[in-house]
Amino acid sequence: MSDLAIRSLSKTFGGVRAVNEVSFDIKRGEFLALIGPNGAGKSTCFNMINGQLPPDSGEILFEGAKLNGKKPRDIWRLGIGRTFQVAATFNSMTVIENVQMALISHANQVYRLWKPASSLHRERALELLAQVGMQDAADRPSRELAYGDVKRVELAIALANDPRLLLMDEPTAGMAPKERNDLIALVKRLVIEKGISVLFTEHSMDVVFAFADRIIVLARGRLIADGDAKSIRDNPQVREVYFGTGKTFQKSGAH
Amino acid sequence: MLSVENFGASYGAAQILYDLSLQVGRGEVVALMGRNGAGKTTTMKAIMGLMAQSTGKIRFDGHDISGKQPYEIARLGLGFTPEDRRIFSDLTVLENLDIGRQPPRKFSDGVPAPVWTEEKLLALFPNLGEMPNRPGGRMSGGEQQMLTVARTLMGNPLLMLLDEPSEGVAPLIVELMANTILELKKAGVSILLSEQNVHFAELVSDRAYVLEKGQIQWNGTMAELAENIDIQRAYLTV
Amino acid sequence: MSFNAFLFQALNGLSAASGLFFVAAGLSLIFGVTRIVNIAHGSLYMIGTYIAYSIATKVGGAVGFWGGIVLTALLVALIGAAIEILLLRRIYKAPELFQLLATFALVLVINDATLWIWGPEDLLGPRAPGLTGSIEVLGRRLPTYDIFLIFVGPFVLWMLHLALAKTRFGRLMRAATQDREMVGALGVNQAMLFTGVFALGALLAGLGGALQIAREPATLATDLIVIGDAFVVVVVGGMGSISGAYLAAVIIAEVKALCIGLGVVNFGGFTVNFSKLTLVAEFLVMAAVLIARPYGLLGREQVAVRSVAEPEEPLRPATAATKIAGLILLVVLVCLPLIAKNSPYTLVLGIDVLIAVLFATSLHFIMGPGGMHSFGHAAYFGLGAYGAALLVKWFAAPMGLALAAAPVLALFGALLFGWFAVRLSGVYLAMLTLAFAQIVWAAVFQWETLTGGSNGVLGVWPSAPFDSRGAFYFLTLALAVLGVFLLRKFLFAPFGYAMRAGRDSPLRAEAIGLDVKRVHWLAFAIAGAVCGIAGGLFAFAKGSISPETIGVSRSIDGLVMVLLGGIQTLTGPIVGASVYAVLQDFMMRSTEYWRALLGGIILLLVLAFPSGIVGGFVKLISRRKTTSKAAS
Structure with missing residues (x-):
């Protein structure tokens, strides 16, 4: 069955069709990469799904329920987690408090005024941090973390509401290649264990080709290709709009 | 051209760079390699005088620039292209270029440095030539990347600090950046480049320093680094 | 109120708008580039009124008045530059709100300095030589000086526009409004730029103040009244938008003039005294505008400004030492009536x-x-x-x-x-x-x-x-x-x-x-x-x-x-x-x-x-x- 169904999604900015009649599905447990050159409409597409932008037309269905017009926080409550392109945490909190915040929200305890927040869901938060390998940094101020670690903490936060779908906007941007592979491998392992579906955008082709179950390609707001790594790599249209001559990627693409 | 000796920098209570020394010769392209968080961007910013707390000595084209203000350093002919581009989004392409404008300059030995004009730069980056009056905020990431490089060149730099030019842009733009760096080198501009991608660095650089946890771990020619799988595995990719 | 009377009030409003615009434009420019909300901007305006008064009365005649206005603007610009160099330059790295505190302190200092130099009495300046008459407009007498003011506002607006778009200083100001650190890294001496902007903003405030002496007396209460009005204008128009500032100044001055013009109106047995609404009118306009257009009439959403503030430490429960200190303090406070038995004032x-x-x-x-x-x-x-x-x-x-x-x-x-x-x-x-x-x-x-x-x-x-x-x-x-x-x-x-x-x-x-x-x-x-x-x-x-x-x-x-x-x-x-x-x-x-x-x-x-x-x-x-x- 399909977890997320996008039907004829469109969005126009000042006369430019940023996203033009885009349709695709994500099946349960699928690891789907959304790629395309800068300005292709990836972020716009993404932001419509997570509720930050209202679509002009088309439908977004999650497990059959329509997401159009819902606020990001309501979409989260339906069981869709997300991470951001530029990772950041709540900087005035410790690492574990960041995760606890999400757990508190998930348990609908936000408006409680009495019991200290630091005592709530600490065990569960430690478990989530352990899953991403960050339990040792639990009580450090989150703003002191290295960028790669911030990404891990963000992942732990995104998993706090036991999502069934995870939206990841350029999850490896700003990370070293080794860290990239580690992080995506970690995500892949977690989603297989938990049966989560993932939609992610990505510039790092080695990551995409190594891990994605399926790849869809956007260019100038339209979906131009949909298939596995091999068919995308061999697609002449994709090559033209995206890869250039491939000179800088001969070696890194060969993973 | 640029020589950094026993350099250290801190951010708040955390020290980020330790006892760092590196040199960039005239006309050289040198890559500063390392993982994210290794201290590349901090090194660049610290050389440019943008880090409040730093120690050690930096000499540039015969001047001691340690502890100098960013604008004083820029006026000596050190150009800085930040990783996050920092385009003035309200200003048009041409206006952005104008902000970077500085008078033509000479190397300390009297040889004139390459002079850049709007015309030359718009020809070098044809995409920008197509949109001279577009506000920076309405450009794509790749176009902004070109503009930030062009803007720095308007200052006719003797040496450019180029922070992760291949980061976050599509492969097509990455190629363009590589070609641009080679063009600049041909014109006589020295470049200190920070990079994570060995393959990109290999295309453009003469020498490389490998940075990890705020310290230089290795240095040598780019060709040596490309061959040295152990170093790459330890500190970089793979 | 007749239609003619209405129009007449509208003209009055336009002449008042010019003064408002000068202060607001200066405030807006300074905020844009330096990110400092200069509460002392009203004080600069006030100094302008006093200096212009002194020159006009000491020198006298057309030279004293008109020359005085120009000289005042320049002097206030110098004062502004001095403030920037001596004080603000030292605190640009401090959190934004802290800078506000500093400019508020300036308000206090400048107010008392003015009191010391010029004394507590209101000072009424001379009328403008050459523009003392009035002409008949719509059946009423409108002072020619007011008509002059009506035109000065748009003229200055036009000049500022040209300066921002066509001069390098203007472009630098716009660039620095977005990212001053980057402007510095491109070889621009920020300190000079900031001093320049502050001087320009102060010049506008001084000009606005000096132009007022022919209409209103110089008084010590001006500083806070003017800064309040100027804030409203800047916010209604949109932070950083000079045209917005003019538009807002006109709207607010018009609404105020209208309230005065309407006076007491009877709505089916229910009387409303509109002239009493002038105090609230501008704030009602501001509240309405902000609710409908959160960034002001011509403003745009603020680009994320690089914060220079120190990052905040995570919240930790009080340490034992803090708890003990708090307890001691509490005990002292509880015992205070006993300790201070002999000084009831304590x-x-x-x-x-x-x-x-x-x-x-x-x-x-x-x-x-x-x-x-x-x-x-x-x-x-x-x-x-x-x-x-x-x-x-x-x-x-x-x-x-x-x-x-x-x-x-x-x-x-x-x-x-x-x-x-x-x-x-x-x-x-x-x-x-x-x-x-x-x-x-x-x-x-x-x-x-x-x-x-x-x-x-x-x-x-x-x-x-x-x-x-x-x-x-x-x-x-x-x-x-x-x-x-x-x-x-x-x-x-x-x-x-x-x-x-x-x-x-x-x-x-x-x-x-x-x-x-x-x-x-x-x-x-x-x-x-x-x-x-x-x-x-x-x-x-x-x-x-x-x-x-x-x-x-x-x-x-x-x-x-x-x-x-x-x-x-x-x-x-x-x-x-x-x-x-x-x-x-x-x-x-x-x-x-x-x-x-x-x-x-x-x-x-x-x-x-x-x-x-x-x-x-x-x-x-x-x-x-x-x-x-x-x-x-």
Whole structure:
């Protein structure tokens, strides 16, 4: 069955069709990469799904329920987690408090005024941090973390509401290649264990080709290709709009 | 051209760079390699005088620039292209270029440095030539990347600090950046480049320093680094 | 009112708009480039009126008047440059709000300096040589000088536009408005740019002031009135938009002129005196504009400005040392009536300090952890104070009931105003809260039949058993401790964490299911209610309440207290409020020029402790720790 169904999604900015009649599905447990050159409409597409932008037309269905017009926080409550392109945490909190915040929200305890927040869901938060390998940094101020670690903490936060779908906007941007592979491998392992579906955008082709179950390609707001790594790599249209001559990627693409 | 000796920098209570020394010769392209968080961007910013707390000595084209203000350093002919581009989004392409404008300059030995004009730069980056009056905020990431490089060149730099030019842009733009760096080198501009991608660095650089946890771990020619799988595995990719 | 009379008032409005525009344009430019909200901008305008008066009367004639205007503008520009070089340059790295504190200190210093040089009397300047006549417009006499002013505004607007678009200095100003650090890294001397912008802004303010002397006398009250108006204009027009500033100046001046023109109007038996609405009119316009267009008429959403503020430490529970210190302090406070048996004034001061602590702590609650920089916290103080006082006055309510009503009324006010305020952020939120506070103030001031107008409400004395100083002191102490304790408790609870999450990153907070606006709205309401208690206590402590005690200056006092103590620590507002209240009291009793002295001390503190008293102390300790660690 399909977890997320996008039907004829469109969005126009000042006369430019940023996203033009885009349709695709994500099946349960699928690891789907959304790629395309800068300005292709990836972020716009993404932001419509997570509720930050209202679509002009088309439908977004999650497990059959329509997401159009819902606020990001309501979409989260339906069981869709997300991470951001530029990772950041709540900087005035410790690492574990960041995760606890999400757990508190998930348990609908936000408006409680009495019991200290630091005592709530600490065990569960430690478990989530352990899953991403960050339990040792639990009580450090989150703003002191290295960028790669911030990404891990963000992942732990995104998993706090036991999502069934995870939206990841350029999850490896700003990370070293080794860290990239580690992080995506970690995500892949977690989603297989938990049966989560993932939609992610990505510039790092080695990551995409190594891990994605399926790849869809956007260019100038339209979906131009949909298939596995091999068919995308061999697609002449994709090559033209995206890869250039491939000179800088001969070696890194060969993973 | 640029020589950094026993350099250290801190951010708040955390020290980020330790006892760092590196040199960039005239006309050289040198890559500063390392993982994210290794201290590349901090090194660049610290050389440019943008880090409040730093120690050690930096000499540039015969001047001691340690502890100098960013604008004083820029006026000596050190150009800085930040990783996050920092385009003035309200200003048009041409206006952005104008902000970077500085008078033509000479190397300390009297040889004139390459002079850049709007015309030359718009020809070098044809995409920008197509949109001279577009506000920076309405450009794509790749176009902004070109503009930030062009803007720095308007200052006719003797040496450019180029922070992760291949980061976050599509492969097509990455190629363009590589070609641009080679063009600049041909014109006589020295470049200190920070990079994570060995393959990109290999295309453009003469020498490389490998940075990890705020310290230089290795240095040598780019060709040596490309061959040295152990170093790459330890500190970089793979 | 006839149509002709209406048009005539409209012309009057246009001439008033020019003066407003000059100040607002300068304020807007300075804010755009330096990110400093220059509260002293009204003071520069005021200096302009006094200098122009002196030149015009000393030199005399057309040269004295017209030459004086030009010379004044240049002199004020020099003063502006001097302020930038001597003071502001040292604090650009400090948090934005701290810079505000410094410019507020300048207001105090400049006001007293003006008092010292020119004396307390209003000074009426000569009429403009060559433009003393009037011409007949629509059947009425309109002074030719007013017509001249109508044209000066658009002319200056046009000149500024050209300068911003066509000159390199203008382009640099626009670029620096977005990212001043990058402008520096491209070889531009920021310091020169900032000085230039400050001088230009001051020049405009001085020009605006100088042009007014032919219409209105120079007076010492000008500074705060003008800065209030200028804030409104800048916010209505959109921060950083010069055209917006002109448009807003025209709209506000027109609305005011219209109110005066309409006078008393009868709506089917219900009379409304519109001329009394002038005080509120501009704030109503501002509130309306901000609700419909959160970034002003021609403003755009603020690009994320690189914050130079220090990152905040995670909230840790009080250490044993802090707890012991707090306990000792509490014991001292409880014993104060015994210690100070022979100086009854100590208790009066003690009550003042405790009320200030409650006031500042409630403001800090939304400013610090909530990130909402309210410039109008006096509104809730006023609602509390008047709520209690009016119950006593009209219903002879017992003190207990009146004191209980204070937070309730303030809570309702905060719920109403807060609902709008949390939809904005940054400077816009600050200005909207200021507008609401002005509306409360004006309502109290104008609604004489209910509130006693400028006389206020008298005879609000505590009833038994709190009718002795000592007993009332204990009551105040108990409520203040309770208030501070509750707010602190809330901050450590999930709600307080949600507040900080919403402040740290609204986008991320929403993405984990938090309703950030709602959380901040409730925080606003809680702070308002606690502040209302402070207001109620204040009314009973003084035995009276009047509009002047709930004006802009009280809101600013609150800001100063919070910033003085340090916004990033929970003990900051307590220390800040105590220090400020004691200082103010001490100065007021010791010198006529207490404002200047207070301002001077604030400036010294700002320069010495750019992160507040407590913040500075904490930093000192952590530095000690790191050095000792490094040594070992």
